Amino acid sequence: MSDDIGYGLDEAGIATITFSRPATLNALTTEMATRLLPDLCAEVTRDDRVKVVVLTGAGRGFCSGADVAERIPAVLGAAGSTAHTTPVGAFVEPVWSIPKPVIAAVNGVAAGGGMSIACAADFRFLAESARFAAAFVRRGLMPDSGLTYLLPKLVPRSLALRIMMTGATVTSAEALRWGLADEVVPNGELADAVHAFAAQLAAGPAVALSFTKRAVQRSDEQTLQAQLAFESWGQSACFKTRDFTEGIRAFQEKREPRFEGR
Numbered sequence: 689m690s691d692d693i694g695y696g697l698d699e700a701g702i703a704t705i706t707f708s709r710p711a712t713l714n715a716l717t718t719e720m721a722t723r724l725l726p727d728l729c730a731e732v733t734r735d736d737r738v739k740v741v742v743l744t745g746a747g748r749g750f751c752s753g754a755d756v757a758e759r760i761p762a763v764l765g766a767a768g769s770t771a772h773t774t775p776v777g778a779f780v781e782p783v784w785s786i787p788k789p790v791i792a793a794v795n796g797v798a799a800g801g802g803m804s805i806a807c808a809a810d811f812r813f814l815a816e817s818a819r820f821a822a823a824f825v826r827r828g829l830m831p832d833s834g835l836t837y838l839l840p841k842l843v844p845r846s847l848a849l850r851i852m853m854t855g856a857t858v859t860s861a862e863a864l865r866w867g868l869a870d871e872v873v874p875n876g877e878l879a880d881a882v883h884a885f886a887a888q889l890a891a892g893p894a895v896a897l898s899f900t901k902r903a904v905q906r907s908d909e910q911t912l913q914a915q916l917a918f919e920s921w922g923q924s925a926c927f928k929t930r931d932f933t934e935g936i937r938a939f940q941e942k943r944e945p946r947f948e949g950r
Contacts, residue, residue: 692717693724694746695731701739701890701949702883703732710747713797715755721779721801729782739890739949741786742882743809744793745802750818753800753833777801777833783808784834784905787898789889793882794818794869804833807842807868810901813885814869815878820858822851841908842868893931894949899923 694706705728707714716725732738745751783790783805792798792809799821806812806820822839824831831839831852839848843866851858863869873881889897899922907915926932931947938945 690719690724692720693728695728697735697738700887701737702742702886703735703738703740704742704744705732706744706746707749707751707802708746709755710745710749712755713749713752713799714745714747714802715752716779716801717755717758721754721777722774725779726782729786732788733786736950738788739892739894740886741788741790742793742886743783743790743805744882745795747796749796749802750792750794750798751802751805752797753802753823775832777804777835780804780808780834780838784838787902788894789886789897789901791882791886793878794820795875795878797821799823801833804831804835804838807835807838811870811885812863812868813878813882814860814863814872815875816860816872817875818860818863818872820851820863820868821855823855825853825855890949891947892949893926893929893935893945893947895929895931896926899926 692707692709694708695703696706697703705725707716707720709715709717732741780801789811790809791811791813792806794806794812794814795818796815797819798806800823803820803822822831822835830836835852839851842848843851847866850856858866858868860869860872864872871881903915903918903922906918910918930950931945934947935945
């Protein structure tokens with residue numbers, strides 16, 4: 689793995705992906721966006737040892753979006769070519785598609801595509817000094833990296849438009865008040881708070897959590913009938929797991945369940 693993105697997996701099954709270009713506030717290079725991040729998302733998806741994924745940044749930033757000096761010329765070159773078939777900001781889709789709980793530990797600025805990555809996670813824990821910035825409009829651009837899809841799922845439509853159309857900076861306090869952050873903690877306590885929550889999820893029934901995530905992701909675009917069918921399919925799979933057997937036994941024995949994640 690490149691030094692630009694770090695990766696680690698602990699004994700609890702918590703995988704941590706770290707954007708590691710602190711001198712640029714972890715701006716994304718073309719290699720990071722098109723190969724490194726998608727490859728890591730695929731790895732955590734297929735590795736059964738991974739129960740929860742944490743995304744974070746090294747140094748003072750989470751991710752400041754595209755590396756303007758390197759990535760923008762590459763995107764501009766591709767935009768004028770008929771061979772350009774990959775959407776701009778396609779790197780966010782592998783993050784969104786991880787079928788396991790994903791937590792964004794936003795330790796600093798999350799701007800542009802970095803904000804999109806945080807919004808593609810299931811949970812956002814912010815340090816007090818963290819902030820979001822949909823800065824596209826300040827460059828004469830519309831939002832990309834899926835932000836026009838992701839942000840309205842987290843905040844009211846008019847608020848999402850206001851954030852994207854003004855390019856205003858969203859503080860951690862505003863993010864918490866608007867529902868864009870799940871929790872805001874003092875700067876020095878972010879890692880511990882994220883780990884405690886991640887460990888709670890990692891100890892849960894992995895199959896049930898995966899089906900729950902996928903059901904919620906698709907719910908906005910499905911009828912009730914279609915959602916009931918998906919739930920029935922997922923529940924049928926859960927019935928066959930060891931965790932279901934353990935959950936029933938724990939209920940009968942009046943104790944906390946000890947799930948295996950299978």
